[in-house]
Amino acid sequence: MARTDQSQFKCPICGYSGLFADHSVGANIKRKYAFCPRCGAAERHRLQSKVLDVILPEFAATSKSALHFAPETFFVNALKGSFGSYKTSDLFRNDTDIRADICDLPLPDASVDFVYASHVLEHVPDDRRAIAEIYRILRPGGIAILPVPIYSTGNRSSDHTVEYGRPRKEEEGHVRAPGLDYFDRYLEVFEDVRIYCSEEFPVIPNDNQLYIRAPSGGPDVIYDLLPDYVPVCRKSDAS
Ligand SMILES: [Zn+2]
Numbered sequence: 321m322a323r324t325d326q327s328q329f330k331c332p333i334c335g336y337s338g339l340f341a342d343h344s345v346g347a348n349i350k351r352k353y354a355f356c357p358r359c360g361a362a363e364r365h366r367l368q369s370k371v372l373d374v375i376l377p378e379f380a381a382t383s384k385s386a387l388h389f390a391p392e393t394f395f396v397n398a399l400k401g402s403f404g405s406y407k408t409s410d411l412f413r414n415d416t417d418i419r420a421d422i423c424d425l426p427l428p429d430a431s432v433d434f435v436y437a438s439h440v441l442e443h444v445p446d447d448r449r450a451i452a453e454i455y456r457i458l459r460p461g462g463i464a465i466l467p468v469p470i471y472s473t474g475n476r477s478s479d480h481t482v483e484y485g486r487p488r489k490e491e492e493g494h495v496r497a498p499g500l501d502y503f504d505r506y507l508e509v510f511e512d513v514r515i516y517c518s519e520e521f522p523v524i525p526n527d528n529q530l531y532i533r534a535p536s537g538g539p540d541v542i543y544d545l546l547p548d549y550v551p552v553c554r555k556s557d558a559s
Pocket of ligand 1: 331332333334335336356357358359360361
């Protein structure tokens with residue numbers, strides 16, 4: 321039987337302190353301590369928030385522009401307040417500024433300084449075209465933050481990307497399970513890619529819970545601490 325443990329955490333996004341909610345499907349816990357109960361942020365969002373804290377102070381400016389795909393509500397204000405121009409985009413949603421296909425953006429070359437698209441590319445069949453398109457619209461020296469789920473339910477080992485060839489309904493429409501080698505696709509296009517990882521942040525009492533805590537699959541209920549990753553891709557100043 322699972323022990324009831326009362327670990328407490330802090331949410332770096334909304335400031336909540338206390339118990340976090342598990343991600344469960346039926347009676348099965350898929351990810352322990354996944355969600356902040358106040359703002360709904362998951363592990364990946366909390367790690368991304370820590371990375372934004374590092375990136376934005378030195379990069380963002382009122383003279384710069386940001387484009388946010390599939391915008392998470394809890395990141396909107398931070399990004400909007402950090403850039404002079406801030407626009408949202410999505411292929412399906414009606415509540416964004418630009419309804420567009422990430423593979424064919426209605427934006428000029430070198431017109432945006434900062435692109436944020438978290439957990440988008442695993443839904444895009446021609447993701448290399450999307451990556452090239454993001455590079456195209458970035459100004460020289462621009463940044464794209466492009467996280468994908470490395471530890472998904474279908475790809476627990478996570479070293480190698482598995483292409484499904486079609487959207488998998490049971491995996492929220494993902495067309496692939498990205499592995500750690502997925503980030504090589506960014507290096508094919510961008511001059512510099514820095515991968516931030518949960519392991520850069522210590523696991524201590526009342527921390528921000530930046531790991532995916534997945535059941536180990538053995539007879540006892542043990543949760544493995546799986547790191548998440550935030551790739552930050554830079555277009556060279558000389559491009
Ligand atoms: Zn929160």
